[in-house]
Amino acid sequence: MVIIMKKLNLISLAVVVALAGCSDNDKNTPDPVTPIIDPVPVPIESLTVENTIAVGSEQCINGGIETLTGDDANQNGELDADEITTTSLVCNDSATSLNAQQLASLTTNTWYKEAHAKxxxxxxxxxxxxxxxxxxxxxxxxxxxxxxxxxxxxxxxxxxxxxxxxxxxHQLSFETLPFSGFAKTYNVDAQTPDSAGTMTxxxxxxxxxxxxxxxxxxxxxxxxxxxxxxxxxxxxxxxxxxxxxxxxxxxxxxxxxxxxxxxxxxxxxxxxxxxxxxxxxxxxxxxxxxxxxxxxxxxxxxxxxxxxxxxxxxxxxxxxxxxxxxxxxxxxxxxxxxxxxxxxxxxxxxxxxxxxxxxxxxxxxxxxxxxxxxxxxxxxxxxxxxxxxxxxxxxxxxxxxxxxxxxxxxxxxxxxxxxxxxxxxxxxxxxxxxxxxxxxxxxxxxxxxxxxxxxxxxxxxxxxxxxxxxxxxxxxxFTIAGYPKRGNPILGKVVAVGETEPTLAADNMPYTTVGYTNGGGFRDLGEETDADAGYKFAPVTGRVDLTDVDTQSPGFHQEALVPLSSETHAGExxxxxxxxxxxxxxxxxxxxxxxxxxxxxxxxxxxxxxxxxxx
Amino acid sequence: MKTIILSLALISPLASAAQCALDSQYVQASYQVSKQVAGKAVAESQQFTLWRTPHQVAEQGIELVEVWQQLSNQQIRPIRYFQTQQRGIEYQPSEVQGQQNWSTKYQLVSDDFIAKMTLTDEQGDGCEKIQHYQLVQGDTTIELAWLVNQKLVSAMSIGKAQLTQTLTLGTVDFKKDPIQQQFALWDAYQTTDYADIGDNEGDPFLAKMINLGFIEHGASGFYDTNGKALGGGHSH
CATH class of the missing domain: 3.40.720.10 (Alkaline Phosphatase, subunit A)
Known part of the structure; x- marks a missing residue:
């Protein structure tokens, strides 16, 4: 908050009354007595500005008041930077408790409020x-x-x-359930398991x-x-x-x-x-x-x-x-x-x-x-x-x-x-x-x-x-990779924060957010909704230029690092x-x-x- | 044109076109695929056998057999058999409209492609009626000798300046029982959905499959329905 305080200056309104002489045109007519106001020096205001220092600032970790003073030389009613003659800083004492003001940046934040409600x-x-x-x-x-x-x-x-x-x-229905944990999935004889051992x-x-x-x-x-x-x-x-x-x-x-x-x-x-x-x-x-x-x-x-x-x-x-x-x-x-x-x-x-x-x-x-x-x-x-x-x-x-x-x-x-x-x-x-x-x-x-x-x-x-x-x-x-911006289509190509075009990899080609460490790799089967149709093709090794490929279509199969005819389970x-x-x-x-x-x-x-x- | 040896025990050469088509629903036909590169004295060649029933086609190579089944909804389902291991891998029927053409599987060359070719000659009657077609695409000349009433390729060649590929019919048999028995023999192999391979790395045969792909067009894919040459030669 900025406070401007105008000090009351002594205003010297010297009013000079002078007897006027005859005018040049009518020297015989005596002039009335006319009060004359001298050009008076404009009064200069002295201004004081107080700034509240936010909690957590570099000057005062717990907040405080910064007081600026100076004369309003250009008479704009404001204390401009070049008019400041003195600066003083009074920091608040170290907080012994948190008050609403100190927590305002948290409690008014939507993320904070939603998590608090949770x-x-x-x-x-x-x-x-x-x-x-x-x-x-x-x-x-x-x-x-x-x-x-x-x-x-x-x-x-x-x-x-x-x-x-x-x-x-967003939350899937089961992500709203109140309790959760993790399960270690390895089988007795296998680091990465199969369904038979895990479901047993x-x-x-x-x-x-x-x-x-x-x-x-x-x-x-x-x-x-x-x-x-x-x-x-x-x-x-x-x-x-x-x-x-x-x-x-x-x-x-x-x-x-x-x-x-x-x-x-x-x-x-x-x-x-x-x-x-x-x-x-x-x-x-x-x-x-x-x-x-x-x-x-x-x-x-x-x-x-x-x-x-x-x-x-x-x-x-x-x-x-x-x-x-x-x-x-x-x-x-x-x-x-x-x-x-x-x-x-x-x-x-x-x-x-x-x-x-x-x-x-x-x-x-x-x-x-x-x-x-x-x-x-x-x-x-x-x-x-x-x-x-x-x-x-x-x-x-x-x-x-x-x-x-x-x-x-x-x-x-x-x-x-x-x-x-x-x-x-x-x-x-x-x-x-x-x-x-x-x-x-x-x-x-x-x-x-x-x-x-x-x-x-x-x-x-x-x-x-x-x-x-x-x-x-x-x-x-199955991985979620790269640095796509918020809201980027999850099946799309990576578009970085603040950008509208896909990010290019070191090979100068775009890449998808989701992909696989191994498997058959790239297939572009358009509107094919049967994932198994991809098995009719040999594994694709190496990178593919996806510039003109609709990676969000049902028939798109993501690129894979290690070429295998069938992608594998993971052990996490x-x-x-x-x-x-x-x-x-x-x-x-x-x-x-x-x-x-x-x-x-x-x-x-x-x-x-x-x-x-x-x- | 090479000599065609036909086993005509069941089919009269004078049979009507309709009767001939009916009698040739069950086919066992051997083909030779040759590739002659200009400047090389010896052509590369290999053989495969085309088997077919009204709704199944098989291309049998030395080790592998590729089977296509035509389903009631006209989808085509591929199965690949490994004869040494007596195992099979089943694939999902193709669902994308127009992606596959049953006639490509059934008669090795699709009706659509034949329609694009120019009829240059026609000889014989009944089951022996043979039509000769030609198509020139750029520097490629494709010639086809077509047993039209049996829906069988008698011979086909794809000629370029440096490479000539030929497909030639050898022996043909139309005996229903042994043909059905052959399909039954393959059908008795233990099969696995390809979708299940990823869950079966403990099975040595299936683990090996992890590193194999599937080539949808075998020798029959001499070229596709658009006339695009697929490289020739039998993938088996």
Missing amino acids: LASSQDNIANIVKESGKAKNVILFVGDGMGISTVTAARILAGQLQGKMGEE AMASGVKTDVGVIGIDEAVIKGKCLSGKGHELVTSLELAEIAGKSTGLISTARITHATPAATYAKAANRNWEDVSDMPKSEAANCEDIASQLVNFEKNLEARFAGIDVDGLEVVMGGGRRHFLPKDARYNSADAVSLVEGDRTDGRDLTAEWQAQYPNGQYVMDQAGFDAIDVTNSKHIFGLFNESHMQYEADRGNDIAGEPSLSEMTAKALDVLDNNEKGFFLTVEAGRIDHAHHAGNAYNALNDTIELSKAVQVALDKTSIEDTLIIVTADHSHV DVGVYAIGPGAHLVTGTNEQSFIFHVMNYAADLAKKADAKVTN
Whole structure:
């Protein structure tokens, strides 16, 4: 604040009265007496200006007052720099407390205010969380296959930009969950893991070897008999024994590693049907698809005295593993001339229908839409011969298939009919595949679809009785690089702060913000929405001039440093997000197997299951 | 023009065009691909076999077999078989409209391309009816001998000043059963979606695939539908 103080000067208004002489024109007429005002010297004001010194300034760290004085020589009413004759500085004493004025630069700042409000809600979350064991009637585990931290960040930005925002400030649904931590993803024998080992850890609480499903590390991969006696019990199985409704959803084949780890035991993740197994192994162990259909029977055989009712909801892809290798069994949207792979002649869809005569087997969008969620107790949906379509590519499916969020909604409508609660696992399985294909567009759009599915679950359940955990099984070598300006399209080329044209690298060519450390590298497939189309081309080595390439198009595959035909997983930690009873345990950095224990604690799965077995 | 040896046990040379097309749905045809560089005395050559059923085409080389399946929605699905390992890699059907042309796979040269060529001669009747076409594009002269009712290339050449490539039909068989059995044999191989390769580096065969690419146009891609030469020679 500047204060101008005018001192009262002594004004010498000398008024001189003089007797005037005769005018030249009329010398005879005496002049009246005329007062004459002399040209009076202009009064000079002395000005004083006081400036408030801000807290944190170089002159006074705690603020103060700077006083400037001088004469207003040019009479402009202001104390100009060249008029200052004295300067004095009075600094405030060191602060003994913070007052509103001192904090004003913080408290009026939007970032500060929003974070401050979040602090309050975080405190409320901690205060209100149900910490007691066994209070979660329902548990939902969402797994984004291959959804590493960089994928979450990039998907968040893309989701925001698709809504017209700059993007960075956006939050995916699961990023709003009150508790989060990290999971270490390595397998017992692998620094960088695969889905079989990681999902086994999450589902059973036991880390195991890469490529192994539902069996501990004692197993020799591919040797069926070596796993006998080392089979693990999963959270899904415990929930089933405890009397809860159980469900399983994946956009991958339902026999693929991640979903399979919830219900199957296999010394090799690829034993999805009998034709995938060496005869020596098939003679002693059951293939994964068969284990899914025989889930109820196998569980009852394993644990004495239980009477379970089987998986209420199973939806995903992988029809080929359930049908005989016979064209007569082809579905309407088969993508092979002979859809089924089974060489034992079994039609597992028919076997499932025989077990659950009132259940509904569906294979397309129309069948899905017709499901009676009120009266249906068992749903079996196999919507694709192999993996279901990428979310952006669903329109190209021959018979039509539901989205992940639609399947989640339908599953919850069926599962919540049980007063004992439910246990549901939902996998966004194709994030992983898009990354393997080096196509960020599909990886991010499938992550956004997972976010929608989580929102569906949040909307359809209560924080009071439902534990929801969202995580990934592993990461990918997917990076967000360069120095793009705020709001720069996440799938675009790097445009630096203050610039409008792409930044050029040392090779004088533009580069994208997102990219891969290895993989097939550059492909420009335009509007192609199937990431796997990129596999029809050899890996591209070296840099490509992207000047005239639309890197935001669905068919653009990012450049890669190390040329491989398929991009690989990465070994860093993944995020774990949670809400509901027991969610407070999701904090810090933990082994991936810890996730099982959180679910088990929250829902008392083992304890309730044990009561059924012993009774 | 080289001699064409046809096994005509099942097909009468006097058959109508429609009957001939019907009878030649199942084909096993051997081809020789030769590349003659000016100044070199010996031409490079290799062979492959074209197999086809109404909705499948296979090009069989020494080690690799590339199969294309035509789906009910007209998409084309590629599969690549490795004969020594008895394994296969399945690719996703192509969905981009116009990117692939079934006739390119089925008869090695697309109907669109033949339509661009000039008919210079026509001989024979029924299944032996053969048409000769020519197309000159810049310094390249393309000649085609076309068994029009069997939808088979009898011979084709792409001639430039320094390089001449030829595709020549050898033996042909139209016996349905052995052809179906051959496709069934490949179909029995253990197959993997390419999308799953990245998750299977522990499998030695699939780990090797990590470092292999896929060349969509094999020997049949002698040139594409735009007449653009693809370098000639069989990729196998």
